[in-house]
Amino acid sequence: MDTTSPDDHPLRRLTLDQLRRRTSMKWRSHPEDVLPLWVAEMDVPLAEPVARALTEAIALGDTGYPAGTAYAEALAGFARERWGWDGPAVDRAAIVPDVMLGVVEMLKLVTGPGESVIVNCPVYPPFYHFVAHMDRRVVEAPLGPDLRLDLAALKEAFARCTAGGGRAAYLLCSPHNPTGTVHTAEELSAVAALADSYGVRVVVDEIHAPLVTAEAVFVPYLSVPGGENGLSLMSASKAWNLAGLKAALALAGPAAAEDLARMPEEVSHGPSHLGVIAHTAALRDGGPWLDAVLGDLADNRRLLAGLLAERLPAVGYRPAPGTYLAWLDCRRLGLGDDPAAAFLARGRVALSAGPDFGTGGDGHVRLNLATSPEVLTEAVHRMAATVG
Structure with a gap:
């Protein structure tokens, strides 16, 4: 045996x-x-722990609509333990169906049709597909030869996209997919400063955040100076292989709480109750x-x-x-x-x-x-x- x-x-x-x-x-x-x-x-x-939580829910027939703040509370506990961050406040968190649909909803809050969304190429292909489908313009700011953020390229893209007075957003992938780069606190602080100076709103896909080696340090974007105006999407999906159990969290920095509050109520109807149970168990006990x-x-x-x-x-x-x-x-x-x-x-x-x-x-x-x-x-x- x-x-x-x-x-x-x-x-x-x-x-x-x-x-x-x-x-x-x-x-x-x-x-x-x-x-x-x-x-x-x-x-x-x-x-x-995830299998046990799902089995217990099914045995109870607990297959209704999601409710409560357990998922956000589990993420807050995980963030304190793993990243030393007390930032993912439960009252500035909302469940969304998954990270990319959450990205779409966050971009709708801070940009309008025809406005620009800046990405660091090469980058996760749905960044292009989802942004184009929502009638925003994708603007590339390539990574540097070392596959790290190129702040000069970002500055040029920010300046170009806001030159006419329109709004722009920066869709940041952290850690970066496909390169596996983990952005440093210094890099993210510089991003926040640049975004603030050009009035660019930052939306961060942090789905791979738990998947970082012991030799590196994951830094949540909302934790860096200037990150208070940012919006983040997190999930247990990648780290615990839960893509088929739909649930993610949209998080707002303190200065972006009112933006998150404007998210349509119907968005919260998309996550799966079993997904919320699974992600909560993963973050809490996994x-x-x-x-x-x-x-x-x-x-x-x-x-x-x-x-x-x-x-x-x-x-x-x-x-x-x-x-x-x-x-x-x-x-x-x-x-x-x-x-x-x-x-x-x-x-x-x-x-x-x-x-x-x-x-x-x-x-x-x-x-x-x-x-x-x-x-x-x-x-x-x-x-x-x-x-x-």
């Missing part, structure tokens, strides 16, 4: 055969011979499980770096302290602007296509590290065979 605790190496618990029984997007978008390392789902069993995942991810970063050095030395990879994503520079492989297409067609490995991430994405792929060492190893071997 297997007596290993689920908290011991969650990324090594499930076999490929078990994973292929899943019916989610990751496992149903490609044929069974494809190794899926693309969309942000983790190959882990559900954390025991710390040991999360720590085990972080340990497995650290091992996988080292494994990937070694495999690439051995099998694909032409691929550029900088192990990053945030997220479970790897941003791979494949331009020297001669596979064109979209190497993910070649890796899928020839190697049967599904990765996220770099061009989808905007300027700076050509010739790159995004690889999801949140899998077993065996799957990761096989994926790199297949990728190498593609160009070998």
Whole structure:
């Protein structure tokens, strides 16, 4: 009998055969011979505290509408313990269906149709899709060559977008997807100062906040000087693999509380009650499980770096302290602007296509590290065979 605790190496618990029984997007978008390392789902069993909370709710028939502040209270406790931050005040928090729909609602509060939303490319593709769909104009402020925020590029974008007197927002990804960059307190304070000087409102996607290595420090944007006017979206979704259990929190700095209060009441109808229960349990009781995942991810970063050095030395990879994503520079492989297409067609490995991430994405792929060492190893071997 297997007596290993689920908290011991969650990324090594499930076999490929078990994973292929899943019916989610990751496992149903490609044929069974494809190794899926693309969309942000983790190959882990559900954390025991989350499974217990859901099981108890179902046993009670507790499947109605969400209510109360338990989710916000759990996040506040997690923030104090993990980040030393007392900032996510329960009275400045609102549940929203998920982070990207929350982003849309926050941008509606601080911009109007046709106005600008600044993003740091390469960046999470839905930033482009959702913003364009809501009739805002996406303006790129590329990351620097070191894949960190380029304050000069931001300043130029802020100045250009507000030159005619219109409103503009800055949609910040923190930690950054796809690069895994964790922004420092100094960088975020500089962002807040720039935003204030140009009258740009900052909306921050902080969904990957719990997924930061022990060697780095996640700094909530609302905690930095000048961040009082910001709006943030947080969720347990990525860190505990809860994408199918819809629930997120919109947070306002003290100076943005009135903006959040203007969010339409019907937005709160979208989150799932079971989602709220799951996210609350994760933040309140899922710390040991999360720590085990972080340990497995650290091992996988080292494994990937070694495999690439051995099998694909032409691929550029900088192990990053945030997220479970790897941003791979494949331009020297001669596979064109979209190497993910070649890796899928020839190697049967599904990765996220770099061009989808905007300027700076050509010739790159995004690889999801949140899998077993065996799957990761096989994926790199297949990728190498593609160009070998």
